[in-house]
Amino acid sequence: MDDIDRELIALLRDNARLPVVALAAKLRVARATVQNRIARLEAEGTIVGYTVRLRPAAEAHRIRAMTSIAVEGPHGAEVLRILRGHPNIVALHSTNGRWDLLAEIRTDSLEAFDKVLSTLRSIHGISNTETSLLLSTHKLA
Incomplete structure (x- = not known):
């Protein structure tokens, strides 16, 4: 896991519903890079799911x-x-x-x-x- 993966995970923790395009813009990488990294992190079991946080x-x-x-x-x-x-x-x-x-x-x-x-x-x-x-x-x- 590199710095981009860690930043991506931090962004997803804050708001897992951010569109891939918005994630890519914040990370200053291509949309495909974000999609591939998310897919890899899910396949490796680093990301095991997404949830809703309530007040x-x-x-x-x-x-x-x-x-x-x-x-x-x-x-x-x-x-x-x-x-x-x-x-x-x-x-x-x-x-x-x-x-x-x-x-x-x-x-x-x-x-x-x-x-x-x-x-x-x-x-x-x-x-x-x-x-x-x-x-x-x-x-x-």
Whole structure:
């Protein structure tokens, strides 16, 4: 991947609906060059899809939080299995340091959020959690 590929990816991240002609003009290359590079990046698996970003206020699940989770030694696989199946957990990351997992939680109300937290804290193998509600979003990828 060279600088043009990186610039192309940055432009697509900002607006994947930009016409190829506009991408070519911004990159100062031929339209065919952009089409070929996009095709190559997709074929290589660098670009795996395109998506829609919504304003956080436009989403149904308006309560968003990040929950740090500590897992007791031998229960990691079971905890992951349970958390992966939870409908309010939209992302789950393993981490290093004090916490083992970081879960992004979304709900429609604070009451629903409270129930989700209670459910998480009662899962066998979870020893501790710490949650931060997401108040504002200042940058999307």
